[in-house]
Amino acid sequence: MSLRVEGLKIYYRTLYGDVKAVDDVSFTVDDGEIMGIAGESGCGKSTLGNGIMRLDGRMRKVGGTVELDGVELPIGDDRAMDRLRYKELSIIPQYAMSALNPTRRIRTITRDLLKTKKVRYSAEIEEFRRRLDLVGLDEKVLRQYPIELSGGMKQRIVMVISTLLNPSLLIADEITSALDVSTQRAVGEMIIEFRDRGYVKSVMVITHDLSILAQISTTILVMYAGKLAEKASADTIINAPLHPYTQLLISSLPEVGVRYEDRVLSGIVGTPPSLLDPPEGCRFHDRCPFAFERCHEEPPFDEVAPGHFVACWLRSKSSVSADAAAAAPVADGGEG
Amino acid sequence: MRRYFLKKISIYLLTFWVAVTIDWGIPRLMPGNPLQVFLLKFRAQPDAAKYLQAYFYKAFGFNEPLWKQYLYYWDGIFHWNLGVSMFYYPTPVATVIGQHIFYTMGLLVPAIICAYFVGNRLGAMAARRKVLDNSILPASYLISGTPYQWFAMLLAFFLGALWHLLPESNAFAFGTTPVWTWTFIGNFLEHWILPFLSLFFIMLGGWAIGMRNLIIYELESDYAHWLQMLGSPARLVRRYAYRNAVLPQLTGLALALGTFVAGQIVTEIVFNYQGVGLLFFNAITNSDIFLMQGAFLLVIIGVLVANFVIDIVYVLVDPRTRVSMMGAEG
Ligand SMILES: Nc1ncnc2c1ncn2[C@@H]1O[C@H](COP(=O)(O)OP(=O)(O)OP(=O)(O)O)[C@@H](O)[C@H]1O
Ligand code: SF4
Numbered sequence: 186m187s188l189r190v191e192g193l194k195i196y197y198r199t200l201y202g203d204v205k206a207v208d209d210v211s212f213t214v215d216d217g218e219i220m221g222i223a224g225e226s227g228c229g230k231s232t233l234g235n236g237i238m239r240l241d242g243r244m245r246k247v248g249g250t251v252e253l254d255g256v257e258l259p260i261g262d263d264r265a266m267d268r269l270r271y272k273e274l275s276i277i278p279q280y281a282m283s284a285l286n287p288t289r290r291i292r293t294i295t296r297d298l299l300k301t302k303k304v305r306y307s308a309e310i311e312e313f314r315r316r317l318d319l320v321g322l323d324e325k326v327l328r329q330y331p332i333e334l335s336g337g338m339k340q341r342i343v344m345v346i347s348t349l350l351n352p353s354l355l356i357a358d359e360i361t362s363a364l365d366v367s368t369q370r371a372v373g374e375m376i377i378e379f380r381d382r383g384y385v386k387s388v389m390v391i392t393h394d395l396s397i398l399a400q401i402s403t404t405i406l407v408m409y410a411g412k413l414a415e416k417a418s419a420d421t422i423i424n425a426p427l428h429p430y431t432q433l434l435i436s437s438l439p440e441v442g443v444r445y446e447d448r449v450l451s452g453i454v455g456t457p458p459s460l461l462d463p464p465e466g467c468r469f470h471d472r473c474p475f476a477f478e479r480c481h482e483e484p485p486f487d488e489v490a491p492g493h494f495v496a497c498w499l500r501s502k503s504s505v506s507a508d509a510a511a512a513a514p515v516a517d518g519g520e521g
Numbered sequence: 522m523r524r525y526f527l528k529k530i531s532i533y534l535l536t537f538w539v540a541v542t543i544d545w546g547i548p549r550l551m552p553g554n555p556l557q558v559f560l561l562k563f564r565a566q567p568d569a570a571k572y573l574q575a576y577f578y579k580a581f582g583f584n585e586p587l588w589k590q591y592l593y594y595w596d597g598i599f600h601w602n603l604g605v606s607m608f609y610y611p612t613p614v615a616t617v618i619g620q621h622i623f624y625t626m627g628l629l630v631p632a633i634i635c636a637y638f639v640g641n642r643l644g645a646m647a648a649r650r651k652v653l654d655n656s657i658l659p660a661s662y663l664i665s666g667t668p669y670q671w672f673a674m675l676l677a678f679f680l681g682a683l684w685h686l687l688p689e690s691n692a693f694a695f696g697t698t699p700v701w702t703w704t705f706i707g708n709f710l711e712h713w714i715l716p717f718l719s720l721f722f723i724m725l726g727g728w729a730i731g732m733r734n735l736i737i738y739e740l741e742s743d744y745a746h747w748l749q750m751l752g753s754p755a756r757l758v759r760r761y762a763y764r765n766a767v768l769p770q771l772t773g774l775a776l777a778l779g780t781f782v783a784g785q786i787v788t789e790i791v792f793n794y795q796g797v798g799l800l801f802f803n804a805i806t807n808s809d810i811f812l813m814q815g816a817f818l819l820v821i822i823g824v825l826v827a828n829f830v831i832d833i834v835y836v837l838v839d840p841r842t843r844v845s846m847m848g849a850e851g
């Protein structure tokens with residue numbers, strides 16, 4: 186078990202109150218697992234990834250625990266986390282193309298970064314060169330400045346630097362969104378290659394692009410409005426999803442390569458709720474075509490089949506037993 | 522690289538030419554013939570007035586066609602022959618400026634450089650600690666918001682006139698002549714402190730505010746966030762931010778140094794400090810055309826040289842300039 190997240194809540198403090206961007210989220214990522222995280226813009230994907238990595242001044246951990254390789258991460262303690270960052274867990278940020286200091290050479294940036302982890306650059310240089318070669322970069326980039334490199338090159342460099350110390354967990358946020366289709370495929374293959382070679386044990390891939398998840402991920406986690414909707418193997422999510430939101434998300438994708446962001450809003454009526462004051466019960470209920478009375482209570486994130494988790498009363502094992510009289514018939518009808 | 526510098530140099534030469542031409546044109550375009558105004562002073566001595574008029578007409582070449590006057594002017598510049606000051610008649614303008622520039626340089630260059638370093642440090646400190654930000658920033662705004670003659674006058678009044686701690690007027694004691702003796706140097710330094718302090722404080726606030734804002738901007742940039750995400754200590758993040766933030770400040774420093782030849786007119790007037798600023802002030806109030814021309818020429822040269830230096834320095838310290846330069850080369 187590489188990563189175990191239990192009841193994690195990360196809120197943004199704002200003038201108007203707390204934005205509940207990640208609200209009571211639990212899941213696990215196994216060794217060797219590449220878990221995709223999908224969901225509409227603003228549903229909390231980046232907050233989840235960044236929150237595990239580093240809470241910035243506006244984020245607050247309200248509850249929950251995160252365990253990496255059996256050890257609890259001191260999420261709220263920036264200093265203690267610093268010792269683990271980069272070595273145990275690492276990130277390719279959403280802004281990878283501008284993540285390199287424009288006035289320092291690649292080799293200086295890398296040397297400075299390694300030094301903060303008490304690793305000698307000279308000890309890593311061979312490996313660094315090998316990995317640059319693996320992602321198709323000539324070693325002369327070491328002497329270059331970020332401004333001399335294309336966006337895609339910078340992104341690959343960030344990818345190699347981020348994983349140079351073989352972290353257990355890699356969080357990759359929107360690493361394909363700014364690339365053309367063939368480069369996207371190549372980056373996807375690199376992620377798999379990195380995992381296969383053991384550079385990283387497990388990966389969380391955050392993206393808008395379901396086709397890239399279909400290509401590279403073992404499992405897919407679907408988020409909706411700060412909560413988890415469904416988690417299952419990539420195959421199941423794409424071919425046999427159970428949550429009404431996932432179904433609409435997938436069916437609104439007629440061909441591979443289309444990003445659901447462009448399409449989904451026409452497929453699903455309405456807009457996601459405000460996370461400042463989210464509705465009670467299932468957060469999807471005012472857009473869900475199957476919504477029924479029970480949906481005013483919050484559905485649990487239940488394991489309905491081995492490795493398949495769904496948060497929907499239609500699928501919940503407890504729906505029949507707990508509140509049989511009212512809910513069950515409608516639920517069956519809805520499932521039809 | 523070569524092409525870049527050739528292009529730069531030709532732009533500077535062109536600017537120099539335009540500026541000098543304007544400098545040449547000013548007295549000829551000035552309303553009310555300043556020469557006549559000046560000669561009025563010699564009404565009582567018609568001989569002297571006549572001689573002077575003849576001299577200045579010749580010097581200006583007013584009897585010659587315009588194009589010849591223009592060529593004479595350029596010839597004069599190349600021989601550092603800027604004519605004769607009317608106010609300090611018969612000392613040549615170049616000599617008068619030479620006598621005063623030492624005092625201005627001795628005052629302004631240390632003040633600019635000290636303010637630059639201390640201001641940048643203070644700004645960087647303010648950017649990183651809330652407590653300091655709440656004290657340094659308002660203080661900086663207060664100082665740089667104060668009309669600077671006011672600040673200089675406060676210093677002169679309290680430390681000089683009222684408490685007699687330091688002399689508040691002149692560059693050295695009245696009646697002494699500038700010589701290289703310890704007594705004179707001590708005397709000079711004593712007179713130097715007040716104008717230096719007032720200049721230093723006036724400039725300090727601006728540097729501190731600029732640096733603070735630049736650093737805060739850098740600390741919010743993506744590269745800083747990524748370093749923090751990877752657990753880099755604040756030290757490294759701050760070092761990167763400081764080095765990037767200092768680049769725009771360098772331009773400001775070069776410009777401040779480039780315009781120092783114009784002196785700090787107000788400060789020099791308040792402390793009656795015989796630098797170039799005071800000299801120019803006298804030149805203007807006395808319609809001393811040649812001196813004014815010489816002064817403007819000095820400012821032109823100062824600004825152009827400063828800009829040229831900063832162009833070169835930027836190529837050395839900022840890779841972004843180097844890259845765009847290569848781009849221009851194709
Ligand atoms: N600094 C902030 N202050 C307040 N609210 C924020 C802040 N950053 C994000 N949010 C809110 O938190 C929610 C989740 O944001 P997040 O960036 O995690 O979304 P996302 O799923 O990554 O979206 P995208 O796909 O567009 O990257 C959004 O509703 C957003 O409005
Ligand atoms: S719980 Fe109800 S509202 Fe929510 S997805 Fe299931 S059926 Fe729809």
Ligand SMILES: [Mg+2]
Pocket residue numbers: 230231232279359
């Ligand atoms: Mg995001």
